[in-house]
Amino acid sequence: MIPLLSAGKIALGSITNAKMRSTLTVLGIVIGVAAVIANVSLGASFNQHFTNEVTNIGSNxxxxxxxxxxxxxxxxxxxxxxxxxxxxxxxxxxxxxxxxxxxxxxxxxxxxxxxxxxxxxxxxxxxxxxxxxxxxxxxxxxxxxxxxxxxxxxxxxxxxxxxxxxxxxxxxxxxxxxxxxxxxxxxxxxxxxxxxxxxxxxxxxxxxxxxxxxxxxxxxxxxDPATIQNTSDEVDRRLARSFGISERDLEDKDSRPYMTINQAEILEQTDMMAAALSSFLTAVALISLLVGSIGIMNIMLVSVTERTREIGVLKSLGFTGSDILFLFMIESILLGVFGGIIGGIVGITGAYGVESFLSLPVVFPLSLIVAGFVVAVAVGFISGVYPARKAAKMKPVDSLRYE
Structure with missing residues (x-):
């Protein structure tokens, strides 16, 4: 097996020699990762905003x-x-x-x-x-x-x-x-x-x-916020008795001439709203990531075809199918790393801009940034598997004859 450092140098050479192809590949990862980080961050920001708004109403x-x-x-x-x-x-x-x-x-x-x-x-x-x-x-x-x-x-x-x-x-x-x-x-x-x-x-x-x-x-x-619902229910029962409402009618809110609501109930409602919004934003981000992955795979497949003769030369120099597979996988991972770094910066910047414009809390969990980077590398790896296997299976003679 070719050493990792040598494989990295060869992969970097291939990336720099095909700037347009590499840029398009990285761009697909950048868009997908930036969408994931920005949308998930916005979802967390809206959730924090709703929580802050409810907390601002009063204390328990x-x-x-x-x-x-x-x-x-x-x-x-x-x-x-x-x-x-x-x-x-x-x-x-x-x-x-x-x-x-x-x-x-x-x-x-x-x-x-x-x-x-x-x-x-x-x-x-x-x-x-x-x-x-x-x-x-x-x-x-x-x-x-x-x-x-x-x-x-x-x-x-x-x-x-x-x-x-x-x-x-x-x-x-x-x-x-x-x-x-x-x-x-x-x-x-x-x-x-x-x-x-x-x-x-x-x-x-x-x-x-x-x-x-x-x-x-x-x-x-x-x-106590932990017992606020029980306290609210007790207030409800006592008021209902003062208005002559029987115990069996307590469950029927329409039987009461008043309404009660507490912080825990509103937090539950806003959590549901925030979860629904976050799920929607995450779904949009994942769709962007999926589209980007398909684009990356297409570009990598075209790359294999364009580099058929190069693959033949490598095999004639003694590189095995496993070496070719390894080289293409390293190249895909490096593209994923570059895309992850740039996509993370773009996603964080975009989310910060939107959150600031909407006066929302700025929320960037470290786990979100790490997850975005891991996703980028994973996308590059997965998108490069099939093209790399195709390159590894090429026969040296057929590759050298390719025009």
Missing amino acids: FIYVQGMQPKLFYDNQLQIIENTPGILGVSPLKSQTAEVTYMSETKNIMVSGVGEDYDEVAKTQLSEGSFINDNDRYVAIIGYNIANEKFGRNLSVRSSIDITFRIGENDKVTQTFKVKGIIQNPLNTMVQGFNDNEAVLIPIAVMNEMLGETDYGGAFAMAE
Whole structure:
């Protein structure tokens, strides 16, 4: 058997002597490997994005929303707060209102919340402080409200007028002082609004202005993510009993005048979405790899035909069929290595560009890069097997006569 180093030198010589053929072969591997790395990375990035979005909603949150008006009061809030496994709870009530700043009026979602809302919903402020139960006419505003919604930027201590519509013809207006500005946008999957686009005020003040005493729902925090589903189920059972729903009707969600959803359920849903998207992207990448492999094999077969006389010369010099097979396999593997390196760089660069453009988390597991390189070498090896065997079986006399 020809030594590995000698075989590598001969294979490199063949590659450099046929630059166009080698480039086309490497290009097929580059496209396939780059597609695999980029698409799988994008799938992992979307998965991380969905997870981050759900985590941003709150810390081990359980959200309860009334499906009817005048449903949740202090009694229901107390039931949720006294459920084992609940660390904190905030009432939540939302309504579109007219918000006026410097004579400019916009229709914005205004939400009444309690002082625990910032903890259970993980509300981070860029400046100022959050609402407490002793506050009256103060507001927390989202970043976009402060910096983009109006012609002039708002800051802490700015004053805004909030006008709620009561009934068909009546309105009530109060002036609120900005107490804090939210730093980051939060997820909209649960609450139906984006805190980054919202105005938060004390819920007691909101009810006072509306002449009401009920809440739209509650936002609670469970103490342990491992038991959040059990805690959520217990909240559900206790609320159902308070509304007179029997045990046998608990499984029927349509029998309840409210809905509950928790972080674990949303994570499960987003994991399914991410898995489906990742599977689709991986399938597209594998198709690209398959097409590239077929192209590589065709080019290698053409190479065998073009190099028939060369094979005859090698055999006349004493190279055996095994040596010829080995030479062609080394050449295929080297092309796979070159294609893997370039394809990895192209795939990582492309995925990074797309992820940055879409503001997604940049995810490049080391295992992904290693897998892409291994796939490239494997593609080169497998695609070169049949052409190499064909070259090895050629008879020296027939090869030397070939024109």
